[in-house]
Amino acid sequence: MKEQIQKRLSDSKAARWTALIIVSFTMMCGYFLTDVMAPLENLLTTKGKVVYFTDNTSMPADTLVAKVALFAESNALSSPDLTVQKLEEGARYQYIETVEGKQETVEKTISTVSSGKGWSSTEYGFFSGAYGYINVFLLMLFFGGIILDKMGVRFTGVMSSGLMFAGALIKWYALQADFGDAMLWGMNLQVIIAALGFSIFGMGAEITGITVSKVIVKWFAGKELALAMGLQVAMARIGTALALAVSLPVARMMGDVSGSVLVGAIALCVGFISYLVYCVMDRKEDAAISAARAEAGEAPEEGFKLSDLKLILCNKGFWLITLLCLMFYAGVFPFLKFATKLMIYKYEVPESFAGLIPALLPFGTILLTPVFGTLYDRIGRGATLMIIGSVMLTTVHVLFALPIMNYWWFAVIVMIVLGIAFSLVPSALWPSVPKIIPMKQLGSAYAIVFYIQNIGLAMVPTLIGFVIDRFSTQYNAAGAITGYDYTAPMVIFAIFGLCAIVIAGILKQEDRRKHYGLEESNIKKK
Numbered sequence: 001m002k003e004q005i006q007k008r009l010s011d012s013k014a015a016r017w018t019a020l021i022i023v024s025f026t027m028m029c030g031y032f033l034t035d036v037m038a039p040l041e042n043l044l045t046t047k048g049k050v051v052y053f054t055d056n057t058s059m060p061a062d063t064l065v066a067k068v069a070l071f072a073e074s075n076a077l078s079s080p081d082l083t084v085q086k087l088e089e090g091a092r093y094q095y096i097e098t099v100e101g102k103q104e105t106v107e108k109t110i111s112t113v114s115s116g117k118g119w120s121s122t123e124y125g126f127f128s129g130a131y132g133y134i135n136v137f138l139l140m141l142f143f144g145g146i147i148l149d150k151m152g153v154r155f156t157g158v159m160s161s162g163l164m165f166a167g168a169l170i171k172w173y174a175l176q177a178d179f180g181d182a183m184l185w186g187m188n189l190q191v192i193i194a195a196l197g198f199s200i201f202g203m204g205a206e207i208t209g210i211t212v213s214k215v216i217v218k219w220f221a222g223k224e225l226a227l228a229m230g231l232q233v234a235m236a237r238i239g240t241a242l243a244l245a246v247s248l249p250v251a252r253m254m255g256d257v258s259g260s261v262l263v264g265a266i267a268l269c270v271g272f273i274s275y276l277v278y279c280v281m282d283r284k285e286d287a288a289i290s291a292a293r294a295e296a297g298e299a300p301e302e303g304f305k306l307s308d309l310k311l312i313l314c315n316k317g318f319w320l321i322t323l324l325c326l327m328f329y330a331g332v333f334p335f336l337k338f339a340t341k342l343m344i345y346k347y348e349v350p351e352s353f354a355g356l357i358p359a360l361l362p363f364g365t366i367l368l369t370p371v372f373g374t375l376y377d378r379i380g381r382g383a384t385l386m387i388i389g390s391v392m393l394t395t396v397h398v399l400f401a402l403p404i405m406n407y408w409w410f411a412v413i414v415m416i417v418l419g420i421a422f423s424l425v426p427s428a429l430w431p432s433v434p435k436i437i438p439m440k441q442l443g444s445a446y447a448i449v450f451y452i453q454n455i456g457l458a459m460v461p462t463l464i465g466f467v468i469d470r471f472s473t474q475y476n477a478a479g480a481i482t483g484y485d486y487t488a489p490m491v492i493f494a495i496f497g498l499c500a501i502v503i504a505g506i507l508k509q510e511d512r513r514k515h516y517g518l519e520e521s522n523i524k525k526k
């Protein structure tokens with residue numbers, strides 16, 4: 001009987017994997033909402049309504065009306081069905097299009113109509129970066145780590161998943177409301193309120209992220225730690241992949257971009273409830289740990305002290321991991337925010353399918369991250385995996401920057417390579433932190449890594465949005481946008497990759513000197 005009390009819940013395989021699935025589900029819902037707007041960039045940056053045709057092409061409603069009016073003026077319309085009629089499902093239109101230098105009459109049928117928001121690329125970039133603003137500028141992630149180490153995973157997780165839900169609701173409110181032409185700080189008021197919601201959500205998502213990492217170390221240390229972390233990341237990627245794949249169809253179906261955000265907010269509500277379920281398991285685990293300590297006559301584990309921060313901040317290996325994280329993730333997550341439009345304008349993929357190519361990236365990682373995690377658990381080579389992943393990231397961005405091979409299948413291949421890189425580095429990077437920093441400082445350590453990473457997540461989209469507006473957007477004589485040249489933004493992303501390679505190389509050298517064990521396996525033989 002006594003033995004049963006002392007047995008930790010985490011010693012049971014079923015219990016620890018159940019705990020992992022529950023907390024990973026909460027995180028997955030967070031990842032869904034994080035990227036739900038990415039496939040909607042084209043819609044958000046178009047003014048007025050956008051019509052989608054049954055052949056999967058799309059165009060701003062104003063352009064269609066102008067083209068059809070021009071056609072009607074110069075032709076006697078053969079069928080009343082083809083006159084300018086209501087912009088609604090099933091309506092048919094004829095107009096002239098220039099295909100390979102020749103003028104052709106095309107006939108199209110509307111499939112759905114959605115409302116664009118008329119944001120500029122700068123506004124879209126500002127909004128996308130908002131995820132990190134509160135984390136970075138109000139130091140909330142930093143405080144989040146201290147709260148986590150002081151208050152524990154139950155209090156912190158409930159608070160942070162509640163914040164994610166609240167932020168999502170504000171974002172949804174901003175997108176479905178009509179603010180007319182109201183402006184604030186030189187930007188549309190809608191952008192500012194949506195960004196505020198996204199910032200609150202981002203604070204919740206990042207604090208949930210460090211909490212979940214600590215939960216996993218608590219349940220899996222000395223066991224299948226990297227595999228568990230890999231699986232958690234894989235589930236998170238399902239959230240990203242779903243966001244990229246279904247967001248546009250949902251927005252089209254519901255007639256507005258806010259529809260996709262509403263779906264995300266509902267998912268987050270379920271995620272919040274599932275974290276409450278985890279709290280029940282966590283309480284039992286803590287009780288078992290305390291009972292075992294009392295039984296062994298050990299004093300309860302010393303709590304986190306602020307002076308512990310010094311130990312973290314003076315550790316060179318820790319800083320190298322943190323900088324690698326900053327550079328690597330600056331080349332991936334912000335890129336995803338712009339990737340759908342890149343597919344539309346550089347690779348001429350119809351908008352209806354364009355989100356599916358970036359979605360390949362997280363889909364690929366769903367399988368590969370746990371595979372590489374297991375590899376790290378069993379054979380080690382963590383620093384080497386990070387170098388290889390960073391080289392792949394850089395190569396991919398160089399290929400996207402070059403004005404060659406503008407074929408959709410080439411974009412697919414390059415995206416798959418990026419998917420491999422995006423599996424390699426996270427599966428080695430996150431389980432490497434506990435090799436450098438002890439458990440009781442782990443919450444703060446992950447928080448500082450996430451904090452620095454968030455500087456990239458906040459600033460890079462803002463920078464890229466500005467660069468696209470300033471250097472990449474092409475206009476015709478009348479001042480209308482005709483296309484985009486993605487060379488400059490992609491070169492910026494490639495530079496982040498290059499920095500990641502250098503840092504990963506130095507980390508490997510440092511590991512050799514300090515014996516962190518990054519190249520060693522994680523599973524301890526009993």
Ligand SMILES: NCCCC[C@H](N)C(=O)NCC(=O)O
Nearest residue numbers: 031034209233333426450453
């Ligand atoms: N788009 C979600 C951003 C998550 C950032 C988070 N700090 C993180 O790095 N998580 C680990 C990962 O690989 O997703």
